Every structure is written in structure tokens, then in C-alpha cells.
Amino acid sequence: MRDGQARVMTVCGPIPADALGPALTHEHIVTDFIGAEKAPGPRYERERAVEEILPHLQALRQRGVTALFECTPRYIGRDVPLLRRLSEASGLHIVTNTGYYGAVGNRYLPAHAHEESEEQLAARWLEEWTRGIEGTDIRPGFIKLGTDRGPLPPLHAKLLRAAARVHLRTGLTICAHTGDGAAALDQLRILESAGVSPEAFVWVHAQNGTDAERIEVARRGGWISLDGYNLGPGQPERYLQAILALKTAGQWRRVLVSHDDGWAVEGETLRGAALKPFGNGNPRPYFSVFQRLLPDLRTAGCSPEELDQLLRENPARAFAIRVRAL
Template sequence: MASSAPYVETVNGPVPVEALGAVLPHEHLQIDLVKEWRGNGAVNNFDLAVGELNAARSAGCRTVVDCTTAQIGRDPRVLKRLSDAAGVHVVMGTGHYREPYIENYRVNALTARDLADEMVAELRDGVRDTGIRPGVIGEVGCEGAVPTAVEERALRAAALAALTTDTTITTHAARHPVGFEQLRLFRQEGVRPGRVIIGHCSTVHDVSYHRELAEAGCFVQFDTVRGLSDFDDGNTADYVLRLAEDGFLNQVLLSQDVCLRSHLTAYGGNGYGFLFTHFLPRLRDRGLTEDDLRTLTVENPARALARGPVDRAGAFAPADDLPNDMENHQ
């Protein structure tokens, strides 16, 4: 593929952005969260995953971004097999996750530059001897309200790798408005906000947080749309509509973050297709148009993930400095 064309790196190689279709930008197809969730945290059945992906494809999904890092079970060969078997594009992640998963993964023994160099090698040459290259950095992030020392080193490493390879960073920023500090660290290293996806914003119930992130120029990702609570899904719909009304629809991303067995349809959850079968119709009923829904599921993810000559400036307010209000959230 000519390097002059915008593309996204998948486990089967580069794909033109226009071929991605509807994207789930934050999911996990195989993951090991047993440390926190015991048996419910082991999502590792290949045949089951194919069936779940087939259902999502039937619902409209064409691309899945798997944000699983090495510390929590990433397996490039399995992801490639899943992509081939289910007929969906899969984008693989790289980087270092969060506490309590990264302290035993040599992160304490290496500098941010060392860690970045390892990521760059994967992004350019593939993971180990597989030749399979990641297409996104993440998910990287924080377990608490502020980054720990080791989390900060991993975040700065992600920024350095992003600058070297023109790759987007996607973060874990759950329950606390820690996306502000993540963005600040990235910007200190020179990463532009349009290259950053702040994740799990639906778990921070503060519309000012969402708006200030959007004003700063990053992507605001509501990625826990799982149908497990109608109350939570209603809140998330409100957050999306609020940003749309404020003129920030082009910076909103939607996903489900399926990461536990109980999230899969085989175990009583709603799987990878719920966003398409239930949540998008909910937004449509609340007044969003078909063009709006396409913006959320097709155009925004493609623009967020693309490498190459993609003009992101038109979608973002100028962000030479972080909004003053951000200081109140530190």
C-alpha cells in the first residue's frame, strides 16, 4: 500500500481507512484478568470468540480494536486467526497496561525511552517472530485518580513511541477524571491531543470532564456500553447527546470493552453486538440521524486510528494550552 494513503495497521497488514467499516475501538477478544476477577477474568476460548464475533459482524461490526497488552494475555497469532475465522478486521494494541499488572513486567527496571524502543520495534517489525504489527498503543493508563510512578513511566513511553511511529494512544481512565493528567503527560512529550483517545469516560459521571477533554482536542470514548444497566446506558446516551449538542460529535467514540466472561452472550451478557443492536437505535430514538451514527461508528474511529496524511484539525478546537478548568481536577 502506498504510504501516501491513510491506513490502519491490522493483524493482517495495513487496511485503507475507507475499508474499516463500523468499528468497535475498545474491546478484548482474548484477555487474562484473573488477578482481579478470578475465573470471570479468563476470556480465552477461541471457538467461543469466533461465534461472538460472527454475531457482532451480523449486527454491523466490521473492525475490532483489541486493546489487550502483553501483561494481560495478548497473543498476535490468536488475534490473526480470529480475524480470519470471523471475517472482521482486528487492530492489535501494544504498550503497558496499569497497576497491578505492570509492576512485574520489567517496567520498573527500564527507562521510558527503553520501553518506547520496545514498542517501536513491535510497531515497525511485528511482535517477536510473528511479523504481526500492532496498530494502536494501548490500552495504557491508571488504576487510581493519579498515575503511580510506574504508570507515569509507561505513559511517557507510550508518548515517545507514538511520536516516533505516528500511532494513536488509547487509555484506561476509569472512575476518576485522570484523563486530564494522562493528556498532560502526553503533551509534555510532544503528542498532539488529536492522537489521544481517553477511555472509559462513561464511568466518570461528570459532563464538564467530557466537555473539557473534547475542548482540549482529544477523542472522548464512551466504551462501557454493555447493556448490563439501563440506567448506565441511559446516562451514556445523555453524555453523547450533550457533546453532540455542544458541537463535539466528531470527537466521540463508542465501544463496549468486553473483557469478562460474563460480558459474553454465552455467559448471559450481551457480547460485542449490543452497541449496534440496542444502543445506536437508542441514540436514533433520541434524535441522532443516520449520518450522526455513521460519524460515531465509521468516520470517527477511522480518523482516530489512521496513519498517513489525515487532517484532524478541522474536528478539534485549538488546543495550544489545556483549559484553565482542568487545573481544578488535578
């Protein structure tokens, strides 16, 4: 690849951003909600996990999707050897992350996140970028944070400032699970004050805000991730309205869509735990966008070129890294 070429860092190494292809930008493979630092490692057999999950990734590949952004952070079950194994077996580009998740009352933050400075936290995340994650050579392709409703408490603001330091060194996009629109605007303020362009910020779970808030963040350059798409009562209509409102406002090029589907570790034992799909109202993982959302958008007048931009061009631009040291 040429120096200066925009790239995306996958679990199998960097690829040109324009080779990413159609992508789902907020999904999970396996998550473990036991709590920070309670489990020493995966509480399941990796080969069993591959057997259960791989057919769904192969089906996704058959639907034309070529990339999946895996948003499970450290201390909630991030398992990068499993991700690489599934990427190689399925042919999907899978992208993992660095960063910490402070939402849900800080349950998934390790003790040192409370005590360390933003410089120390940034150094931990930079270590994963420069040396690899947890003893592997797998590097993160974005930064994942989690905050509750706004305005942000000091601890969550510190996580944002640490992420800003990492972004300015690496070019990694900052994706922040966000409780509401007030939190999103606060995140954008903190990042801008640290010298981060809004174009490096993804408002994760932007469905939790209002049309006015989403349009404001998009107009300022942030990415609007409507990423909990599901077939629950009234949900397809809700997402369709939100996406069309952004389109009417001229912000189609700032929109990302996904399901937030995946599997969760079930049970509290440390050996042989089962995996249970969490579909958020979806009967099949990673399917509802194609089953319902895209047909609804076509019916609403969206062109094939616009749908291609939604799934192909927008993700590539949102997660492109433009640094020479890849």
C-alpha cells in the first residue's frame, strides 16, 4: 500500500479503506457481562464458539457484506484470537478496538481506570496499537468508549481526553456508546477542545437522541450511528424516520447503520459457559437490516447508489486511518 493511503486496521492487518466493502459498523461476536476483571479469560470453548457463530458470518458474507466492526471492548469479553479465527474462516474483514467502557454505572471499568490519569490510560491504549493486543500481534482499528447520559461526569470526560490523545497519535476513530443527545454534544465539545476533528467521532446509539440533535452533530461533522436496528414493535418505522430526516437535512453521507447483535456468555461459572444470542428484537443475528431496513429505504425512494454509499462509502470514510506508520 502507498504511504499516506487511507487504510482500515483489521484483525488480520491493514487493508486499503476502499477495499473494505459493504460493512456493518456496530456489531458484537461474543460479550461477557460478568463485570470488569472477574473472569480471567474466555469462559467458553473457542472451537465451540466458532462452530456456533461462523454460519451466521458466512450467511452475512453471502448477503454481500465484507466487513464487520466488532465493538466489544476489553473487560466485556473482547477475544481477539476468536475474532481472527472467525475472520479467516468466513472471509469477513473484522475490526476490533481499544479503549474502555464507562457506561452502566462503570461496572465494566477496571480499578486502574478510576485512579490513573488520562496520560496513563492513553499509554495503555497506545501500547495495544504499537505492540498488539494481549500478547498477540492484532491491533485495534478504532477506539471504543462508553458513557451514560449527559452531561458527562469527570471520569467519563477523562476517558474522552485519553481517547483524544490516542487519536491524535494514531488516527483511530473514536466510537462512544452514548446515553442521550446531551452526552453526545458534551463528548463532541470535549473532543474538539482537545484538538480532535468532529469527523473522528462516531455517536454510537444515536437512536437515543432526537432528530434535531442528530442533525446538529452531523452538520458539525460527526458520524451518526443508528446501530440498534431491530424488528421489535415500532422499531423499523422509528429507524426509517430517523434516517430519512437526516437525508432530508442533507446529511446522508454522515449516517452509519447496524444491528448491535451478537452472543453473550450465559452463566457465572468459569468453565464451559454457554453462548446465547442477544438479538435486540431480531430473530436472526445480522439479518434485519437486509430483511427490512433496506427494502423500506428503497420504497421510500432511496437509490441503489445511496444505499451503496450507506453501507460501503460511509463506513470506509468513518474508519479510515491516514498515518504513515501502519
